[in-house]
Amino acid sequence: MASVSLSRQRGRKRLRFESEWKRKKIKLSKDSGKTYQTYCGALQPLKTIRDLTCRCQYQCGRKLDEEERQRLFTEFYELGAHDEQNKYLFGLLSKEEVKRHTRNESATTRWTNTIVYHVGLKDGTRVRVCKKSFCDLFAIGKRRVENLTEKVLSGVLIAGDQRGRHLNRPHAIQEEWKAKVRDHINSIPRRESHYSFTRNKGKEFLPAELSISRMYDMYLDKYEPQAKDSESKPHVKEWLYRKIFNEEFNLGFGFPRSDTCEICDQLHMAARNAMSNQERECLQKELATHQETAGQGYQSLHKDKEAVKKASNSTIITFDMMQNLPVPTLTHNSMFYLRQLWEYNFGVHDCTTDSATMYMWSELVAKRGADEICSCLMQYISNLPLQVKKLTCYSDSCFGQNKNFEMICFWNWQIVQGRFSQIDHKFLVRGHTYLPNDRDFSHIEKKKDTAVVYIPTHWEELVRKVCRQKPYTVKSMVGSEFKDFSDLVEQHTRRRKDSNKKDVLISKARWMNFGQGVDQHGREVKHLNEVWLRYSYSLDESWSKVSLLKGRKKIPPATSISLPIKYPNGHSILKTKVQDLKKMIPYLPEEHKQFYIDLREQSDSEDSDA
Structure with a gap:
């Protein structure tokens, strides 16, 4: 039984092109610092470098000239992804112990650590800047920096976005049951389509009398019969079975019998019944060569179509x-x-x-x-x-x-x-x-x-x-x-x-x-x-x-060159067929009966392709 790979590029349903979604485009423009229109229609301006106006002890404006500031700004927004940008900023933050405390020993909120902000220069060295200049250099808000500093102080090693990545999912369906669904779908014989060399590559067909709902009932009979005989709920509901079928398998229903190839069927069956591995490999190689030649025919047709356009x-x-x-x-x-x-x-x-x-x-x-x-x-x-x-x-x-x-x-x-x-x-x-x-x-x-x-x-x-x-x-x-x-x-x-x-x-x-x-x-x-x-x-x-x-x-x-008319008197049909056609006259509308009454016949010994 040939198994279906879970790493296939497409399933039964069409692929989702998330990069073309409106929200994805807005998010990409926002993370890249470009002008964009929010989902509600508000126009947001292009991100630009801010002037360093701080008067801190680190003299940030003097350490970083305009060319260096432009390089840091461009490097940051070329990352283009919010998560990657946070990892970049996270690498510029470090935690240090507080060197000096106040004398009020009774204070309950005594800081033991502080955050130090650095930026990397073109020559590979790092210089310290204040928090305000750090925000101005990358045109970001203080709240974003504070979220990162909280992670540094809590000992987090990587500043990746953890939203939706927790493991606290009490109702999650165990992988064991999903594997049973895949095994059940793979257990049903299928047939390949020979019209699948271009747009529909790899599609296979299940028997025409099946459907996803019927297959789900068969799954329950085999793996969870108690769910049909009692009021207990099955571990796998129909929506999950349908989801796995559509997303992980490229299957249709109905054997394409008009679409079969005699050579493919013979070689496939011979390989299946081969007595030795060597004989099986030889037949499979012959089958692959035959199907490759067939594929080249479709490729040739596609190339010729493109060439004719020019x-x-x-x-x-x-x-x-x-x-x-x-x-x-x-x-x-x-x-x-x-x-x-x-x-x-x-x-x-x-x-x-x-x-x-x-x-x-x-x-x-x-x-x-x-x-x-x-x-x-x-x-x-x-x-x-x-x-x-x-x-x-x-x-x-x-x-x-x-x-x-x-x-x-x-x-x-x-x-x-x-x-x-x-x-x-x-x-x-x-x-x-x-x-x-x-x-x-x-x-x-x-x-x-x-x-x-x-x-x-x-x-x-x-x-x-x-x-x-x-x-x-x-x-x-x-x-x-x-x-x-x-x-x-x-x-x-x-x-x-x-x-x-x-x-x-x-x-x-x-x-x-x-x-x-x-x-x-x-x-x-x-x-x-x-x-x-x-x-x-x-x-x-x-x-x-x-x-x-x-x-x-x-x-x-x-x-x-003479090209005479091939049938100067028309083409007659067999006498026995004319007799059959005339038996249908009682079932025909009155205005069409004369057509069958006037039918001309030939003898049974004459040639006919009927």
Whole structure:
């Protein structure tokens, strides 16, 4: 069982930034001798050096010139903390026996000791001054000095502030009971989140059916059962259990099952079941390397976002397919046995403007393969400003949609046309692919349970309204906008070896570069009709350079490449699915029944991705 460190930098709740509190700022300004406004609004002036006007026997004004007084004053207020200043002053006070007494032997208040005031000079010597000059030198009041002299006379060795630091706490909860709370929280299995490399590092998840209140009841059953069976009060109340849970543990509820990584789960379980320490250490090292690579992907995305802010001719986008949306959204019991129509949603998030565009279509219009993704990207690129010449893309590593030879040909074609001078496509590690699109999709997911959808266009209307602060741009794709890129692919060649005669492993590539790129020596090199591959996110790794030409043949211009409509007659769905959809007609409003009556079907032997 992995224990949770109590020295972690943050718990479940956000950190308190006490330095930003109004009272803290006022206190800091006051202790630093600066002008400040009290909490009630009164303006307090800047602390300044006072003139030494005493006429004592020590001749304070003559011993300390203006430069020395300024040095002592500045040194004192640069400490900036009341406690540190008191320790500084305390070191300048000393106790001495009274050398001469009055002859009245019957006096009851006879002083046996007196306080001597010194200040340190620049050369390291100390000179004695009177009490008045001591206060004037540091612009402090007599009462503050008297508090310190009382501590000197009482034999205190350090003049630290002792307010609130006493040990007289009869109702304090013993550390033993707090340790039991920590042990109980640690005893419950938890799971790590793979979306935690940046803002949410180290967060773990408890089972969804738990809550803090329920965990507290479990604690009482295990450690203090008498508190539930009788009227006796428990040693640990719920407020303390909740406080420890929130402040010392970074835990949430609900296993993020959509967030798991197959490799992480396999290595974690293999390490747990390892027969020897050597085998366990080897597996744990492999797991750490895998998670480090995943973390580098998120770091690369963050760095690219920052870099694009400084370049007006560049933009960065992320894209992903959302989970299929069902049509219609009926709730009666027989719906669990009938197949529904699917609405597809391809999201493109512009990280430069933090805006999202959704390309939506139903399976009656098209499928959701590489041709469909390239068609949507072509629509998005047509709406980009013409001054954008450098494009950086991030996506997951789905081979059927994003990481395939057709996508390589599509990006190269954009370079050959002259639309872009450079394109970089980076792929996050499988299982660790949390993109800004997932945040966009989450707003739609929240509406799924309550959405009333009878036909596909209802989803498009809902997505337009789902985010009020920054409404999504929704493009309803029609059949004529989906192109067949097979002719374009035919103009390229799929090579097995790169320029160095090494194997080309597209499936393991993390970075694809088109048009121009910076080599490992820091030089910018143009390369048309080539794809440069890297198998990590490191700038130090050498590129694997792969030619896309067939011999010396050049890629023809855009006008000579045919991009026919992929579904000129629409996309039909399986006959059995149509039959299921028509069984739902009795449960639909009258105005939407005709949509299902007109559904066109294909035979069960035809290809379908439904």
